[in-house]
Amino acid sequence: MEVNYCDVCKKPIENPMPTRSIFRVADIDICEPCKDDLELAIKYTVRGKQPFDYSWYDELSLKILKDGIQKGRINLKR
Numbered sequence: 533m534e535v536n537y538c539d540v541c542k543k544p545i546e547n548p549m550p551t552r553s554i555f556r557v558a559d560i561d562i563c564e565p566c567k568d569d570l571e572l573a574i575k576y577t578v579r580g581k582q583p584f585d586y587s588w589y590d591e592l593s594l595k596i597l598k599d600g601i602q603k604g605r606i607n608l609k610r
């Protein structure tokens with residue numbers, strides 16, 4: 533059985549299915565709960581930020597993920 537590990541929470545992802553149970557952002561593999569947290573974290577941050585622009589969106593995702601890798605979880609600001 534194939535097992536990958538989430539780069540953020542380090543949990544094993546059994547039978548990883550790209551775009552379904554494992555997600556790749558830049559070179560970082562993340563599990564589904566971490567991806568949900570990442571999207572929430574982005575949502576909180578971009579609320580007041582207009583207009584939408586992919587360059588800062590990518591930058592922001594990467595920054596949140598790198599923080600997450602260091603802390604072992606995605607930090608959800610509220």
Ligand SMILES: [Zn+2]
Pocket residue numbers: 538539540541542543562563564565566567
């Ligand atoms: Zn994870």
